[in-house]
Amino acid sequence: MTDNTTRLDHVVLWVSDPAASAEFYEKTLGMAPIRLSEFTAGEAPFPSVRVNEETILDLMPMAMAERMKMLPGAARSAGHPVNHVCLSLPEADFHGLRTHLEEHDVPVSDYSYDSFGARGKARRSFYFRDPDGNIFEARHYD
Structure with missing residues:
Protein backbone atom coordinates (compact mmCIF):
# COMPACT_ATOMS: atom_id res chain seq x y z
CA MET A 1 0.00 0.00 0.00
CA MET A 68 -13.37 -8.42 21.92
CA LYS A 69 -13.64 -11.77 20.15
CA MET A 70 -12.88 -10.81 16.54
CA LEU A 71 -9.19 -11.61 16.90
CA PRO A 72 -7.58 -14.17 19.22
CA GLY A 73 -6.08 -12.41 22.24
CA ALA A 74 -7.82 -9.09 21.51
CA ALA A 75 -9.56 -9.04 24.90
CA ARG A 76 -6.15 -8.99 26.62
CA SER A 77 -5.33 -5.66 24.99
CA ALA A 78 -7.69 -3.81 27.36
CA GLY A 79 -5.81 -1.59 29.73
CA HIS A 80 -2.73 -1.53 27.54
CA PRO A 81 -2.57 1.93 25.99
CA VAL A 82 -1.04 2.27 22.57
CA ASN A 83 2.58 3.45 22.71
CA HIS A 84 1.46 6.92 21.63
CA VAL A 85 -0.66 8.83 19.14
CA CYS A 86 0.97 11.76 17.36
CA LEU A 87 -0.92 14.95 16.49
CA SER A 88 0.62 17.15 13.79
CA LEU A 89 -0.27 20.84 14.08
CA PRO A 90 0.71 24.12 12.45
CA GLU A 91 3.33 25.93 14.55
CA ALA A 92 0.94 28.49 16.08
CA ASP A 93 -1.54 25.76 17.08
CA PHE A 94 1.33 23.68 18.46
CA HIS A 95 2.32 26.51 20.81
CA GLY A 96 -1.33 27.18 21.64
CA LEU A 97 -1.89 23.54 22.56
CA ARG A 98 1.11 23.47 24.88
CA THR A 99 -0.04 26.66 26.61
CA HIS A 100 -3.58 25.29 26.92
CA LEU A 101 -2.37 22.00 28.41
CA GLU A 102 -0.20 23.85 30.93
CA GLU A 103 -3.14 26.12 31.86
CA HIS A 104 -5.17 22.96 32.58
CA ASP A 105 -2.37 21.47 34.71
CA VAL A 106 -1.65 18.69 32.22
CA PRO A 107 2.04 17.78 32.55
CA VAL A 108 4.03 18.09 29.33
CA SER A 109 7.50 16.81 28.45
CA ASP A 110 10.48 18.87 27.39
CA TYR A 111 10.72 19.64 23.68
CA SER A 112 12.28 17.15 21.29
CA TYR A 113 13.87 18.44 18.09
CA ASP A 114 14.08 16.99 14.59
CA SER A 115 12.23 13.75 15.40
CA PHE A 116 11.21 11.69 12.40
CA GLY A 117 7.56 11.30 11.41
CA ALA A 118 5.20 10.87 8.47
CA ARG A 119 6.34 14.13 6.85
CA GLY A 120 10.05 13.87 7.62
CA LYS A 121 11.74 15.64 10.52
CA ALA A 122 9.49 17.67 12.80
CA ARG A 123 11.02 20.89 14.08
CA ARG A 124 9.71 20.34 17.61
CA SER A 125 7.52 17.97 19.55
CA PHE A 126 6.44 17.24 23.11
CA TYR A 127 4.46 14.56 24.92
CA PHE A 128 1.53 14.52 27.34
CA ARG A 129 -0.93 11.99 28.78
CA ASP A 130 -4.71 11.82 28.87
CA PRO A 131 -6.49 10.91 32.15
CA ASP A 132 -6.16 7.17 31.36
CA GLY A 133 -2.43 7.31 30.74
CA ASN A 134 -2.57 7.21 26.93
CA ILE A 135 0.42 9.10 25.61
CA PHE A 136 0.14 11.76 22.92
CA GLU A 137 2.86 13.51 21.00
CA ALA A 138 2.22 16.95 19.55
CA ARG A 139 4.53 18.17 16.77
CA HIS A 140 4.93 20.76 14.07
CA TYR A 141 6.87 20.57 10.84
CA ASP A 142 6.77 24.20 9.67
Whole structure:
Protein backbone atom coordinates (compact mmCIF):
# COMPACT_ATOMS: atom_id res chain seq x y z
CA MET A 1 0.00 0.00 0.00
CA THR A 2 2.09 2.86 -1.25
CA ASP A 3 -0.60 5.04 -2.78
CA ASN A 4 -1.74 8.31 -1.25
CA THR A 5 -5.37 7.24 -0.84
CA THR A 6 -4.86 5.50 2.51
CA ARG A 7 -5.88 7.68 5.44
CA LEU A 8 -5.98 7.17 9.19
CA ASP A 9 -9.67 6.67 10.02
CA HIS A 10 -9.65 6.09 13.77
CA VAL A 11 -7.64 5.01 16.79
CA VAL A 12 -9.35 3.11 19.61
CA LEU A 13 -8.21 4.03 23.12
CA TRP A 14 -9.14 1.96 26.17
CA VAL A 15 -10.52 4.34 28.81
CA SER A 16 -11.99 3.89 32.27
CA ASP A 17 -14.69 6.58 31.93
CA PRO A 18 -15.59 7.42 28.31
CA ALA A 19 -17.71 10.45 29.22
CA ALA A 20 -14.92 11.95 31.35
CA SER A 21 -12.41 11.19 28.60
CA ALA A 22 -14.63 12.90 26.00
CA GLU A 23 -14.79 15.94 28.29
CA PHE A 24 -10.98 15.96 28.61
CA TYR A 25 -10.48 15.79 24.84
CA GLU A 26 -13.10 18.47 24.22
CA LYS A 27 -12.03 20.95 26.91
CA THR A 28 -8.29 20.36 26.81
CA LEU A 29 -7.66 19.58 23.14
CA GLY A 30 -10.71 21.12 21.45
CA MET A 31 -11.85 17.84 19.88
CA ALA A 32 -15.62 17.72 19.38
CA PRO A 33 -17.40 14.74 20.96
CA ILE A 34 -19.35 12.38 18.71
CA ARG A 35 -22.19 10.16 19.99
CA LEU A 36 -21.60 11.28 23.58
CA SER A 37 -25.29 11.85 24.34
CA GLU A 38 -26.14 8.53 22.70
CA PHE A 39 -23.47 6.82 24.84
CA THR A 40 -24.69 8.38 28.09
CA ALA A 41 -28.27 7.38 27.14
CA GLY A 42 -27.12 3.77 26.62
CA GLU A 43 -27.82 3.91 22.87
CA ALA A 44 -24.18 3.69 21.66
CA PRO A 45 -21.46 1.38 23.00
CA PHE A 46 -18.82 4.15 23.13
CA PRO A 47 -18.34 7.81 22.22
CA SER A 48 -15.66 9.28 19.99
CA VAL A 49 -13.96 12.63 19.51
CA ARG A 50 -13.12 14.21 16.17
CA VAL A 51 -9.43 14.89 15.47
CA ASN A 52 -10.14 16.31 11.98
CA GLU A 53 -12.65 15.75 9.19
CA GLU A 54 -11.11 12.34 8.38
CA THR A 55 -9.98 10.99 11.77
CA ILE A 56 -11.59 10.21 15.13
CA LEU A 57 -10.52 8.69 18.45
CA ASP A 58 -12.90 6.04 19.78
CA LEU A 59 -13.10 6.05 23.58
CA MET A 60 -13.71 2.39 24.34
CA PRO A 61 -14.74 1.45 27.88
CA MET A 62 -12.32 -1.09 29.38
CA ALA A 63 -15.41 -3.02 30.51
CA MET A 64 -16.00 -3.97 26.85
CA ALA A 65 -12.74 -5.92 26.65
CA GLU A 66 -14.44 -9.24 27.30
CA ARG A 67 -16.48 -8.76 24.11
CA MET A 68 -13.37 -8.42 21.92
CA LYS A 69 -13.64 -11.77 20.15
CA MET A 70 -12.88 -10.81 16.54
CA LEU A 71 -9.19 -11.61 16.90
CA PRO A 72 -7.58 -14.17 19.22
CA GLY A 73 -6.08 -12.41 22.24
CA ALA A 74 -7.82 -9.09 21.51
CA ALA A 75 -9.56 -9.04 24.90
CA ARG A 76 -6.15 -8.99 26.62
CA SER A 77 -5.33 -5.66 24.99
CA ALA A 78 -7.69 -3.81 27.36
CA GLY A 79 -5.81 -1.59 29.73
CA HIS A 80 -2.73 -1.53 27.54
CA PRO A 81 -2.57 1.93 25.99
CA VAL A 82 -1.04 2.27 22.57
CA ASN A 83 2.58 3.45 22.71
CA HIS A 84 1.46 6.92 21.63
CA VAL A 85 -0.66 8.83 19.14
CA CYS A 86 0.97 11.76 17.36
CA LEU A 87 -0.92 14.95 16.49
CA SER A 88 0.62 17.15 13.79
CA LEU A 89 -0.27 20.84 14.08
CA PRO A 90 0.71 24.12 12.45
CA GLU A 91 3.33 25.93 14.55
CA ALA A 92 0.94 28.49 16.08
CA ASP A 93 -1.54 25.76 17.08
CA PHE A 94 1.33 23.68 18.46
CA HIS A 95 2.32 26.51 20.81
CA GLY A 96 -1.33 27.18 21.64
CA LEU A 97 -1.89 23.54 22.56
CA ARG A 98 1.11 23.47 24.88
CA THR A 99 -0.04 26.66 26.61
CA HIS A 100 -3.58 25.29 26.92
CA LEU A 101 -2.37 22.00 28.41
CA GLU A 102 -0.20 23.85 30.93
CA GLU A 103 -3.14 26.12 31.86
CA HIS A 104 -5.17 22.96 32.58
CA ASP A 105 -2.37 21.47 34.71
CA VAL A 106 -1.65 18.69 32.22
CA PRO A 107 2.04 17.78 32.55
CA VAL A 108 4.03 18.09 29.33
CA SER A 109 7.50 16.81 28.45
CA ASP A 110 10.48 18.87 27.39
CA TYR A 111 10.72 19.64 23.68
CA SER A 112 12.28 17.15 21.29
CA TYR A 113 13.87 18.44 18.09
CA ASP A 114 14.08 16.99 14.59
CA SER A 115 12.23 13.75 15.40
CA PHE A 116 11.21 11.69 12.40
CA GLY A 117 7.56 11.30 11.41
CA ALA A 118 5.20 10.87 8.47
CA ARG A 119 6.34 14.13 6.85
CA GLY A 120 10.05 13.87 7.62
CA LYS A 121 11.74 15.64 10.52
CA ALA A 122 9.49 17.67 12.80
CA ARG A 123 11.02 20.89 14.08
CA ARG A 124 9.71 20.34 17.61
CA SER A 125 7.52 17.97 19.55
CA PHE A 126 6.44 17.24 23.11
CA TYR A 127 4.46 14.56 24.92
CA PHE A 128 1.53 14.52 27.34
CA ARG A 129 -0.93 11.99 28.78
CA ASP A 130 -4.71 11.82 28.87
CA PRO A 131 -6.49 10.91 32.15
CA ASP A 132 -6.16 7.17 31.36
CA GLY A 133 -2.43 7.31 30.74
CA ASN A 134 -2.57 7.21 26.93
CA ILE A 135 0.42 9.10 25.61
CA PHE A 136 0.14 11.76 22.92
CA GLU A 137 2.86 13.51 21.00
CA ALA A 138 2.22 16.95 19.55
CA ARG A 139 4.53 18.17 16.77
CA HIS A 140 4.93 20.76 14.07
CA TYR A 141 6.87 20.57 10.84
CA ASP A 142 6.77 24.20 9.67
